[in-house]
Amino acid sequence: MKASIILVGTELLSGGTVDTNSIFMAEELNKYGIEIKYKLTVKDTIEDIMIALEFARKNSDLIITSGGVGPTIDDITKDAVAKFLGKRIIVDEEDFKVMKQKFDERKLKYTPNNIKQVEKPEGAVSIENQVGMCPAVYVDDIVSFPGVPSEVYDMFPRFLKWYAEEKKLLIDEIYIKDLLVYGLGESYLDQQISELFTEEGIDYEFLVKDFGIIIRLQGKNSNKNIVEKISEKIYNIIGDNIFGEGNDRLENLVITKLKEKKLSLSVAESCTGGLLAGKIVSVSGASEVFKEGLVTYSNEAKMEKLGVKEETLKKYGAVSEETALEMVKGLKTDVGVSVTGIAGPLGGTKEKPVGLVYFGLKVKDNFKVEKRILVGPRNKIRERATLQGLFYLNKMLKGNA
Structure with a gap:
């Protein structure tokens, strides 16, 4: 399965904001074997979003948008999605009740333009936002998230779990093992371990993080034993610099x-x-x-x-x-x-x-x-x-x- 990510926001193109959402999304999608085909960044205009949607539809199975779903005048992503699909925009009454309750509980002032946060294309499914006000919405293989990273981190994994169940993705066939390395560079690591990967269908990649480098080993679940054996060999070669696995810090x-x-x-x-x-x-x-x-x-x-x-x-x-x-x-x-x-x-x-x-x-x-x-x-x-x-x-x- 292939996905395209559309990042909406003029500030992303001007350098006013740095994108981190797509990096997080890529790692989560990887767990489900969903390949990112394209990543596009567009201005806050209906026309530009529509062009990106058209391109993504032709080249991917799932379209993910981030940004432009808030309460202000330039938050028009859901309008563009509705227009692209030929659907009308509606207000979800249940989402509205949940949002109003959050405003009351957090002692925040509600204003009429906040209703935009619970608008969505007709027929869309809402993904609960446990951090902010605006839920993500999914319709016809297009899902739209806010641009706030903490809200994406909250909703995106839950959406993917639901989406995988809906589409009956065989996520159990994917086995991932992350080895966490500190003090060695990518080129040296590649030189040390590349010859270990001779089995077809067993891949590796390096993910550079602020806490070190992740060596990500990936294969089908049926090849889990092979991945583990390669992992043991990597430990024998650079074990002094491997400080943990998975979510260790x-x-x-x-x-x-x-x-x-x-x-x-x-x-x-x-x-x-x-x-x-x-x-x-x-x-x-x-x-x-x-x-x-x-x-x-x-x-x-x-x-x-x-x-x-x-x-x-x-x-x-x-x-x-x-x-x-x-x-x-x-x-x-x-x-x-x-x-x-x-x-x-x-x-x-x-x-x-x-x-x-x-x-x-x-x-x-x-x-x-x-x-x-x-x-x-x-x-x-x-x-x-x-x-x-x-x-x-x-x-x-x-x-x-």
Whole structure:
């Protein structure tokens, strides 16, 4: 089965808004074996939406639109779909009741133009919006979603489940295994694993995410054992850089391991400026193990809060193996991480370039310092240093099982 995605919004073409919905949709569609044939972005005009619908109808089985279903004058996607199908627009009374109830419960002011959010082409099926006001609507193999990502993330998986049942898609025939990798690039990964895929019908792809790279293995359910055997071979080749599978994330894995071992955690940050602590506390239940995060940005703070020696800073500098080690030794919990580096764009030298980061790690009486040179603009280096610190800590905790 083939699908086309139509992204509606002049702001998407002007650069005012970045599309993330189609990326999420692609991953969900992939689970059902539905191939995305085309992705089109159009302005908020009936004419442009109609042209896109006509093209998509000729080239795909399912048409998915995102955006242009809200209450304002430029929200015309459902009008365009109705015109394209030769149907009239109606107000769904049940959807209207649900929307009004949400306005009342959330103490929001209802205005007459909000009724546009529960209009739909005659005969359309509504997909409940558990996050926002406007339901998605499906009619004649065209489904229209709002453009708000959180609402798409809520409705799209439920729509696909319903759609697969309606169309009797054989979703059980698809088997997907995601291996999560950190610290290796796509080209290196491809070089290492490409020769493993000799069986027909077993595919792989790389999905680059902010938390690492997903190696996605996919085949028919009848070939599940083959996929698993290939997965084992990949572990044998690059296992040190595979930190999890499926929905695992570094911060969740770290918190889980700390809880299992009944260990407390604190962090001392310089160049990351609190990003590491923020990542940790994003995990529900982190308060059970996380004691504190110190942002010791200046040399004075490193000395006062962590006991870093003045002579260490003078001799080796704030960005050094020695300082990172003294920083983590200054933390009083069972487990600790320190980060000190040069995020740039200023401050780098030939000996200590921009992107140089040292990580101090402590698990009980075991101490370790890691060094990395990260690339990218300032904030990207800070984000990568945050994940790198979690990656090192996760590995160290596994080693102390």
